[in-house]
Amino acid sequence: MSNRQDNIRNFCIVAHIDHGKSTLADRIMEFTETVSKRDSKEQLLDSMDIERERGITIKLTPVTMKYHYKGEDYFLNLIDTPGHVDFTYEVSRSLAACEGAILIVDASQGIEAQTLTNAYLAVDNDLEILPVINKIDLPSARPDEIKLEIEDIIGLDTTGIPLISAKEGTNIEQVIHQVIDLLPPPSGDESKPLKALIFDSVYDSYKGAISLIRVVDGNIKIGTKIKFMQTDKTYDVTEVGIFNPKMIPCEELKAGDVGYVCASIKNVADTKVGDTITLAIGGTTESLPGYKEVSPMVYSGIYPADGARYGDLKDALERLKLNDASLMYENEVSVALGFGFRCGFLGLLHMEIIQERLEREFDLDIVTTAPSVSYNVIKTDGNMLVVANPSNLPSAGEIEYMEEPIVKASLFSPPEYVGTIMDLCQDKRGVFLDITYLDQRRVRIDYEIPLNEVIYDFFDTLKSRTKGYASFDYEIIGYQRSALVKLDLLLNAEICDALSLIVHRDKAYARGRIIAEKLKEVIPRQMFEIPIQASIGSKVIARETVKAMRKDVLAKCYGGDITRKKKLLEKQKEGKKRMRQVGSVSVPSEAFMTILKFDK
Amino acid sequence: MKKLGIYIHIPFCESKCYYCDFTSGVSNNDVISSYADAIVREINEFDSTGYIVDTIFIGGGTPTSVSSDIIEDIVLAIRKNFVLSLVEFTIEGNPNSYTKQKLDHYIRLGVDRVSVGVQSLNDKVLKAIGRVHTSSDAKLCLQLLMDSGLKVSADMMVGLPYQTLDIVKRDAKMVMDSGIGHVSCYSLILESGTKLASKVANGELVLPSDDDAVDMYDAVMYIAKGYGLNRYETSNFGVPCQHNVGYWKLKEYAGFGVSAHSFNKGVRYYNTNNLQDYITGNKYIIDEKPTLAELASEYMMLSLRLDQGVDIEDFKSKYGDKSYNDMMSIAKGQAEYLHIDNRFISIKPEYSYISNSIIEKFI
Numbered sequence: 032m033s034n035r036q037d038n039i040r041n042f043c044i045v046a047h048i049d050h051g052k053s054t055l056a057d058r059i060m061e062f063t064e065t066v067s068k069r070d071s072k073e074q075l076l077d078s079m080d081i082e083r084e085r086g087i088t089i090k091l092t093p094v095t096m097k098y099h100y101k102g103e104d105y106f107l108n109l110i111d112t113p114g115h116v117d118f119t120y121e122v123s124r125s126l127a128a129c130e131g132a133i134l135i136v137d138a139s140q141g142i143e144a145q146t147l148t149n150a151y152l153a154v155d156n157d158l159e160i161l162p163v164i165n166k167i168d169l170p171s172a173r174p175d176e177i178k179l180e181i182e183d184i185i186g187l188d189t190t191g192i193p194l195i196s197a198k199e200g201t202n203i204e205q206v207i208h209q210v211i212d213l214l215p216p217p218s219g220d221e222s223k224p225l226k227a228l229i230f231d232s233v234y235d236s237y238k239g240a241i242s243l244i245r246v247v248d249g250n251i252k253i254g255t256k257i258k259f260m261q262t263d264k265t266y267d268v269t270e271v272g273i274f275n276p277k278m279i280p281c282e283e284l285k286a287g288d289v290g291y292v293c294a295s296i297k298n299v300a301d302t303k304v305g306d307t308i309t310l311a312i313g314g315t316t317e318s319l320p321g322y323k324e325v326s327p328m329v330y331s332g333i334y335p336a337d338g339a340r341y342g343d344l345k346d347a348l349e350r351l352k353l354n355d356a357s358l359m360y361e362n363e364v365s366v367a368l369g370f371g372f373r374c375g376f377l378g379l380l381h382m383e384i385i386q387e388r389l390e391r392e393f394d395l396d397i398v399t400t401a402p403s404v405s406y407n408v409i410k411t412d413g414n415m416l417v418v419a420n421p422s423n424l425p426s427a428g429e430i431e432y433m434e435e436p437i438v439k440a441s442l443f444s445p446p447e448y449v450g451t452i453m454d455l456c457q458d459k460r461g462v463f464l465d466i467t468y469l470d471q472r473r474v475r476i477d478y479e480i481p482l483n484e485v486i487y488d489f490f491d492t493l494k495s496r497t498k499g500y501a502s503f504d505y506e507i508i509g510y511q512r513s514a515l516v517k518l519d520l521l522l523n524a525e526i527c528d529a530l531s532l533i534v535h536r537d538k539a540y541a542r543g544r545i546i547a548e549k550l551k552e553v554i555p556r557q558m559f560e561i562p563i564q565a566s567i568g569s570k571v572i573a574r575e576t577v578k579a580m581r582k583d584v585l586a587k588c589y590g591g592d593i594t595r596k597k598k599l600l601e602k603q604k605e606g607k608k609r610m611r612q613v614g615s616v617s618v619p620s621e622a623f624m625t626i627l628k629f630d631k
Numbered sequence: 632m633k634k635l636g637i638y639i640h641i642p643f644c645e646s647k648c649y650y651c652d653f654t655s656g657v658s659n660n661d662v663i664s665s666y667a668d669a670i671v672r673e674i675n676e677f678d679s680t681g682y683i684v685d686t687i688f689i690g691g692g693t694p695t696s697v698s699s700d701i702i703e704d705i706v707l708a709i710r711k712n713f714v715l716s717l718v719e720f721t722i723e724g725n726p727n728s729y730t731k732q733k734l735d736h737y738i739r740l741g742v743d744r745v746s747v748g749v750q751s752l753n754d755k756v757l758k759a760i761g762r763v764h765t766s767s768d769a770k771l772c773l774q775l776l777m778d779s780g781l782k783v784s785a786d787m788m789v790g791l792p793y794q795t796l797d798i799v800k801r802d803a804k805m806v807m808d809s810g811i812g813h814v815s816c817y818s819l820i821l822e823s824g825t826k827l828a829s830k831v832a833n834g835e836l837v838l839p840s841d842d843d844a845v846d847m848y849d850a851v852m853y854i855a856k857g858y859g860l861n862r863y864e865t866s867n868f869g870v871p872c873q874h875n876v877g878y879w880k881l882k883e884y885a886g887f888g889v890s891a892h893s894f895n896k897g898v899r900y901y902n903t904n905n906l907q908d909y910i911t912g913n914k915y916i917i918d919e920k921p922t923l924a925e926l927a928s929e930y931m932m933l934s935l936r937l938d939q940g941v942d943i944e945d946f947k948s949k950y951g952d953k954s955y956n957d958m959m960s961i962a963k964g965q966a967e968y969l970h971i972d973n974r975f976i977s978i979k980p981e982y983s984y985i986s987n988s989i990i991e992k993f994i
Contacts, residue, residue, distance in 0.1 A: 558968070558988050581845040582818065583987040584865055592892045593878070593929060594899055594918050597994060600932065604991040 036287040037216045038103055041245065042161075043110045043125055045149035046135035047142075047502060051165040054197040055135060055206070056094075056111055062203045063096040063107065065275060093231075093243060093289050094276040100211055107210060108289035110230065110245075112149075117378030119506070120325055121231070121357075123152055124305045127321055128230045128245035128289065131159040131214030133206065134187075138164045138172035138194070141180050141473060144443045144504035150185050159214050162187050163206055168196040176470070184469055217247075219286030225249035225257070225310045227284075227292075228319050232302040234353040238270065240296040241278075244308060245289050247319065252283035256311035257294060260318040261303050265311040266294035299356045325357045327375025328436070328507065329382055329486050330403045330419040332363055332529065333389070334371030336396035336620045337609065341370045347393035348372060351385060358385060363420065367529040367613045368398060368623070373420055379486055398611075398620045400529050402486045407434040407510055421531040424517050427568055434510040436482040439464070442493070444501035446474050451496045459484035460535060480505075481513065483533070518543055520550065521564040525614035529623050536567075544573040549625040554618055556580035561616050632714070635682040635895065636877040639670065639705055640888030641694040642906060645728070649761035649830065652822035654890035654904045655692040662906070666889075667701045669910045671708040673887045673902075682883070682895075684713045686874040687720045695724025699736040705887075706740045719744055719873040721784075726772035727764040734779050744782040744872075746815075747772055751791060752802040759792040759836055760827060773809040784813035784872065787851060790844030791819055792827075792836040799847040800854065807858040813869035814860055816851045818844050845984055865936045865983055879933040881926065892918075927954040931993040935986060940970070940977025961992050 046052040060066045096107040112125045126132065132153040136146055153160050162181050164174050178189040193209065195202040219226075231243040244251075251257065255268045270293040272280040284290045296302055304325070307318035335344045352358050359375035376382040382402060389395050405419040409431045418424050440461070442452055446468070453463070456478045464477040480489075485505060493501050518539050520530040530550075534542055543565030550563050554577050565573040583603075610617040642655045643663055658666075687709065694702065702722070709715070722737055723746035734745070751757055752766040764772075776783045785806050789799055806814065819838065821828050830836040839847070852862055860869035864879065877884060883895040890904035899918040903909050921929065927950035934941040947955040962969055968982045968989050978986050 558982070558985055580985050580988070582841045582848075583985045584818065584983075592901070593894070593933070594892075594901075597929065597932060600987060600991050600994055603987060604994070607991075 034216075035285070036218065039106045039108065039216055039287045040131065040210050040214050041108045041110065041129045041217055041287070041289055042131040042133060042210055042214055043112050043129045044133045044135060045112055045122075045126075045146075045153060046165075047137070047140075047145040047149075050135045050137040050140070050143070050146070051197045052135055053111070055133070055163075055165065055195070055203075056109060058197050058200055058203045059107075059109065059207060060094060060096060060276065061200075062207060063098045065094060065096045092276060093274050095273040095289060098207060098211075100208065105211055106288075107207070110289065117328075117376070117381045119148075119152070120323055120377075121304055122149065123156065123321065124228070124230045126153055126156040126158055127319070128228055129156075129158060130217060131161060131210070133210070134160050134162045134185075135165045136162060136177055136181060138166045138174050138177055139169050141173075141177050142184050142443070142469070144441055144502040147184070147441070147443075148504045160185075160187060161206075161209055161213055162189060163193045163195055165195055165197055167194045167201065168199050176472075180470060180473070217287030219246065219248045221248070221250060221286045223248040223286075224313055224315045225251055225255070225308065226315050226319065227251060227308040229259075229302055229304055229306045229308060231304060232299045232356065234299050235293075238293045238295075240299040240302045240353075242292045242294075242296070242302040242308065243290075244284070244292055246284045246286050248286050248315070249310070250283050250285040251292060251308070257292070257308050258311040258314055259302065259306050259308055261306040261322060262301055264301060266296060269293045269295055299353055303356065325377065327357075327359050327419075328378055328404065328482065329376045330405065331374060331376075331382060332365060332368065332371055332400035332420065333360075333374050333386070334365065334368040334398045334400075334529075336398050338369045340395060343393065344372070344389070344395055344397065347389050347395060348374070350393075351388060355385075357381070365400075365422070365529045367527045367611050367618070368400075369611075371398075375419070379490065396620070398529075398623050400623060401532055403533065404436050404482045404486060406515065406533060409433070418533075421517055421533045422528045424533065427516075432512055433515045435513045435515060437479055437508055437511045438482050438485060438505040439508045440478045440480050440485070440503060440505040442476045442478070442501055442503050443469075444474055444476070444497055445472055448497040448501055449474055449476065452476055452493070452501060455489075455492060455496060456480060459489060460538075479508070481511070481535070482507065483535075516567045518546075519566050520546060521562075521566060522550075522554070522613045522616045522618065523559075523561050524564075525616075527613045527618070529611075539567055540572050543567075546625070547573040547575040550622055551575040551577055553622045553625055554616070557617060559615070632683040633681055634685045634877075634882060635679075635713075636686040636688070636874050636882055636884035637684055637709060637713070638874075638884060638886040638888075638891055639687070639689040639694075640886065640891045641689060641691040641697060641701075642666075642889050643691065643696055644693045645696050645725070645763050646761065647826075649759075649827035650819060650822070650825055652825050653692070654906070656906075658906070660698075662910070663697050663701060665910050666906070667704050669912075670705055670887050674705070674708040674712050677712060677885060677887075679713045682713065684709070684715045685718050686877060687717065688874040689722040691723065693725050693728060694722050695728040695733060699733045699740075703736065703740055717741065717743075719782075721746055721872065721874060723748070723786075725762075725764060726769040729772050729775060731775065734775070734781075738779070738781070742781070744784065745776050745779070746784040746786065746813075747776060749773070749785045749802075749806055750788045751794065751798070752805050753793070753798050756791050756793045756798065760788075770805070773806065773811065777809050777811070782813070782870065783809075783811050784815065784869070785809075785811055787814060787816045789816060789818050789847035789851065790839055790841075792831075792838055794839055794847065796843070796846055796850060800850050803851045803854045807854060807860065811869070812860075813867070813872065814851070814855055815867050816848060816855075817866050818848055848984065861938075862980075862983075863938050865986060876937075879937055881930050881933060897921075923950055924954060926950065927958065928994040931958060932990050935976075935978055935990050935993070938977060938980070938983075940975040943974060943976060958993065965989055965992055 044052045093110045098105045110125050112122045134150055164177050174194050181187050181189050193202050193205045226248040227244040227246045229242045229244055233241050253268055258265045270280050271284050272278050273290040305322040309315045335341050348360050357377050360372040363371055363373040389397055403419055405417050408416040408418050410429050411431045459480050461478040461480040467475045514536040515533050516536050516539055518532045518534050519526045547563045547565050560579045561577040563575045564571045610619050643658050644655050720742045721744040722742050725748055749769045754766050855868040862868050863871050886893045889906050889909040892901040898920050900915045902915050962976050970977050970979050
């Protein structure tokens with residue numbers, strides 16, 4: 032009898048956004064009869080509404096599929112991966128759970144920024160890569176040219192490459208056969224002590240935090256006493272199982288298997304992605320490589336629009352955190368916005384997702400402050416301070432200098448937008464690194480750009496200026512000393528802390544002016560004139576004025592309808608209550624959001 | 632005996648003005664006469680024990696658009712069911728429906744004050760807001776009313792489409808040149824669902840800005856003062872209308888007719904605003920029985936519209952020391968906008984057009 036691991040394939044699908052990853056996953060599941068076509072909602076693996084709406088996958092959901100081929104039963108474990116730059120670490124752990132990867136390239140768009148990022152990640156994890164060209168049903172498909180791109184740019188052999196249409200189900204069988212024929216089986220040792228990689232975790236209100244694992248060596252079953260090597264905590268296993276794609280309990284998971292483990296773990300933060308599970312007694316001492324503490328890259332203040340709902344916001348964040356260990360938050364108090372939270376996110380998309388989930392799933396109206404990155408502040412006394420909230424910046428006199436995070440950005444675009452893209456990068460304080468003409472249709476441009484510039488409107492501006500043709504990816508490469516200043520906004524001579532920003536000195540004037548202009552539009556006229564000032568320290572760099580209101584009378588009370596009049600007044604008063612008080616000035620919640628948008 | 636004001640609502644018009652969102656419209660004579668019957672019935676059902684009526688106001692709609700015989704039926708019902716000691720009896724109407732005959736009839740019924748909706752003396756403006764009369768109708772009407780020897784009031788509006796500061800000034804002077812004793816000046820409020828609102832929404836008409844509307848209002852106020860018509864309430868100038876002053880001073884009143892509001896015997900209530908329902912036997916709807924504290928805040932809301940303001944002693948005697956102390960502490964917080972002396976609290980004239988922001992603090 033052959034080694035059982037020979038009949039297992041652990042693989043993932045990687046692709047640029049919209050190149051059809053989730054659709055291919057669905058087709059493979061249908062083809063292997065893991066799900067019937069009838070049950071198949073579009074894109075089964077994407078479990079959150081937001082993901083489905085945006086056509087992007089964030090949460091990883093593995094699935095075990097049984098497939099009969101050449102007289103043998105094979106178990107194909109498909110591990111889905113998020114396609115977005117915010118989740119690079121999670122992607123890398125998912126890849127580490129696999130022996131191979133299907134790399135999808137769109138037959139008309141060709142190689143994009145994340146095609147390459149993901150291909151490199153797969154190579155870094157020693158994965159066998161199986162390229163496929165998708166969307167060959169499109170009239171604009173140009174598979175021959177794309178083959179050349181794959182060979183030239185990524186360096187993969189394209190002989191026998193499947194030309195598929197995931198949408199129409201064309202050549203899916205060929206892909207499955209290649210997975211079995213070309214990808215290597217796992218090669219762990221069942222007799223060694225347990226060693227399993229956590230590549231994700233989910234929260235279940237009955238079972239607690241559930242670890243999604245790839246068993247590398249040994250085995251795990253109910254009753255096994257396990258230890259999480261990073262947290263050094265031990266648990267008794269209460270259930271193991273596989274995904275089909277729903278959770279199906281099974282007797283045990285052995286070397287080479289992919290599945291889940293429940294062990295009455297209260298908190299997903301205790302089941303860290305990248306951690307190694309071993310035996311509590313007699314376990315391995317050597318954890319699997321690649322573990323990293325995830326740290327937030329982007330921060331923003333989140334406050335309830337109605338201060339009375341602080342408790343609801345707190346509960347909502349706790350609930351989200353149950354399932355999302357990478358979400359960080361801590362209490363924060365703003366003079367303008369009251370009680371709220373400073374939240375840390377992996378990136379901009381992650382931030383948007385959290386904000387949207389708070390609003391949709393928890394029915395909260397929230398006010399978010401401008402996103403910030405974390406700065407290293409080197410003080411004159413030699414101490415270093417990490418500041419993610421502009422309000423916490425020490426006074427200018429105490430600061431020797433500051434450092435900001437820098438990213439290496441790779442942009443892919445048709446050649447006609449090169450000038451536009453370089454203008455944009457230059458405008459965002461970018462430093463040019465390299466430009467490569469990949470073929471007649473694609474150029475790769477590399478820049479170093481401060482993250483602080485990327486998080487404002489870089490992505491939206493890039494998309495709009497290149498009509499959506501350019502793609503973009505980045506990685507943090509370190510911190511750099513920079514001439515940063517704190518830009519304050521004053522309303523009626525009082526600083527509004529929730530509007531403060533840390534910006535580069537050269538950008539401060541333009542940004543101060545734009546924000547002051549926008550605030551003038553959104554702050555309603557009040558009983559007195561309101562000066563709006565942008566300042567750096569005590570120096571005012573921009574000024575606008577909201578003129579005093581002159582008229583708010585209601586009509587006479589016709590026929591003595593006093594109740595109506597009273598109700599109108601009460602409504603007006605209620606409306607004002609919902610606004611925030613900055614000193615004597617009432618500021619509507621949307622004012623705090625205006626500084627998030629910088630379209631010129 | 633307690634004083635009572637009576638309001639009669641006549642919901643009929645020759646056509647509906649574009650800005651109007653009241654219960655009013657065009658109807659035929661049968662409907663009008665059965666409506667009058669319904670009002671007479673409602674008057675007869677009112678328990679008038681203990682009340683003495685000192686003001687009557689017949690408003691609308693356009694009371695002058697119906698036959699004066701209809702008005703007579705209603706007035707006779709009032710006279711039959713109530714004890715009257717009138718200090719003022721007003722009827723309001725449109726420039727093109729006042730006639731010499733009607734006026735004579737009104738006078739025989741006891742009317743001593745007539746109000747006319749002039750709104751503007753500019754034909755382009757009048758047409759834009761759907762008025763059925765022209766500026767010359769209005770001038771002739773003013774002459775007719777002045778000649779009758781009655782007390783005369785004219786309604787004007789600012790903030791209308793095509794209005795400019797110059798047009799408003801000219802209109803105001805022409806109205807006041809007639810020797811009129813009272814003017815009301817309202818700033819247009821665009822009510823949703825009105826024809827004007829949709830014309831503004833689709834860009835067919837443009838309204839002056841709020842700032843311009845306030846300039847127009849200020850001009851009317853300034854001109855009125857020159858004619859001896861001093862402002863006594865946010866929108867009213869000249870010899871005060873006793874009926875309306877009754878509302879502002881929380882006097883009891885009984886409203887008869889569709890959608891009419893009443894406040895008497897400690898209860899606020901109002902009639903249905905569906906004309907057919909009213910005719911076939913309206914049941915009024917109880918709105919609320921205001922508590923003393925609610926009455927105190929309503930007293931503030933209403934009195935602060937008066938230039939004279941809140942009579943401090945009157946307030947204290949009606950609502951007690953606690954309400955008085957609460958009110959005074961709110962007033963002190965708003966001192967910047969108020970004139971406070973030993974007898975009265977009033978909104979400083981320069982803030983009267985943003986009075987809501989001040990008044991809301993008291994409710």
